Amino acid sequence: MNIINLENITKIYQVGSEEVHALDGVSLKIDRNEYVAIMGPSGSGKSTLMNILGCLDTPTEGKYDLKGTDVSAMSDNALAEIRNREIGFVFQTFNLLPRATSFHNVELPLIYAGIGSTRRREMAEVALSSVGLKDRMLHKPNELSGGQRQRVSVARALVIGPSIILADEPTGNLDSKTGEDIMALFHEIYQQGNTIILVTHEEYIANHAKRVIRLLDGKVESDTQVANHTVPGREK
């Protein structure tokens, strides 16, 4: 079953008197437990596509079915609920709350989902353990290394068990060694049955995915399966 079904998605921005077609008729399907990389040079529309996939933004035209539900014309609050339950974000700049502990950062989506504190604690602990940070629960972001911060944000993305993990340049702010560790983590998550969408402009990062979608000028330029994708740790 397709978890994501985009039909003819168009996004038009009004810049002054000019209309900019950030996305121009993008159609694509993504299945459950796929590992997809979205690539493209800047201005290709990949950020816009990510925002629409992440329900942070709505398309000007076209239809977006997420798990069989049309989300392309939902209200802000309904979208907030979808983001909360169905989408786990991992950002390039981590986007953790600076004054909150790792535990609280991971717990936050559960609060917005209305889950009780005992259950929240369990779930957050499981998520933090799964990224190997159980012993860093009470540290604040500024007490953690970049890699650890990104792990916290992966835990936050996973904690509620979303339908898709949406990672926007997740290694962009990390050195290559730490970046590799994070990619290994994604691979693990993928193997556990999660659906991962990776937005990147780095070829070697994209090669971790099983399928690469290339955008150019708001259109899908190519959509290919990667025959020989990188499996982290294999060469070690």
Add this chain to the structure above:
Amino acid sequence: MRHHLFEWKEGFLISLTAIRANKARSLLTMLGIVIGICSVALMATAINGIDKAFVEGISSLGADNLHIDKYAWFSNEDFFLMRNRKNVTMDQFERFKKLAKLPLAVAPTILTVHKVLFGDNYVEGTLMTGTTDEYVRTTNFNFGRGRFFSPVESNGARNVAVLGSEVAAHLFEKQDPLAKTVKIDGIRFRVVGVLEKQGSTLLGNFNPDNQVYIPIGTVFKYFRRNRDSVTIVVRARSTEMINATKEEALGLMRRVRGLMYDEKDDFAINQQEGLTQNYNQVVGVIKLVGLFITGLSLLVGAIGIMNIMFVSVKERTREIGIRKAIGAKKRTIMGQFLTEAALICLIGGLVGLLLAIGLSMIINKFLPTSVQINTVILAITISLLTGIVSGLAPAWTAAKMNPVEALRYE
């Protein structure tokens, strides 16, 4: 419902963190509210104090008393017309007293102003009431020392005086005034009694504490030769009887003053009730103006809160973006900032209230008053409301932020 509770609790914790993270700023913002709430609470307290003083003062006049005079205390009638009326005379008083069946007590009074002296101490401009022995039954006087003058002293127009507590304290300091001789405009009077403190500052010189009482006959003997122009004080037997007593007094006075059936009353029967009404009218306006002015300082505080909340929202744009991305709804974000504004105001309000309680203890020295429980409730409610109202616009700005733009904000 549980859901809302988490969100609220979360909002509360976030607010606390945010307030603590910007201590200096939060404190300065709070200061506006502290001053605002403090002044509102003090104003409310002062108003309570004035009311209390008024009620006390009024009751020392006697709630069941009628004052028959040619002047009405409160009337639309021209003062000069009233002035041209015939005086209420001692003869009229005597006939009235003989005929009146309902009153508990009836006494004539005449007010004059004198210098009272004992040794080197004196009080200038003392209000002196000349009256009969029956006057004491129209009052609620308690005596610190001695008694009111007797019927014999009253009828015999003796040189005896009863002193108000303040007058006595001033003249005698630590000595016992009883049986001492004071000079009123040079004439010697023996002190037969001193009143206990009546405790109202509002009536000023009309406060019994600041007065001297002597027999009315003595007034006519030394200070005023004509027996004209007295005020008749009538005490009803009870509050229920006051209207009947007034009716009787009205009829009797018309008879005594020889009015024809078609002539208008040329006198007035005054009552404390009128005073209360008048007080409420005048003081009501002062209260409103006072609260309005102090309310302005609160408004300034509220604008401060609004300003700082706008800054806070702007600064935390990225945080708002993150929260929205992981599922915070408009309502949640709104609640978070409203809670923060309300919390700042509430803390400020409580501090302001404590300050007001402290200051009211100082004010208490001039105007007997204390912070009432309803003032406390009022202050807390107002501070919460101020927070919510001034937080509304900034919170809404935060709530309707576009998550994509908020996340991109540096």
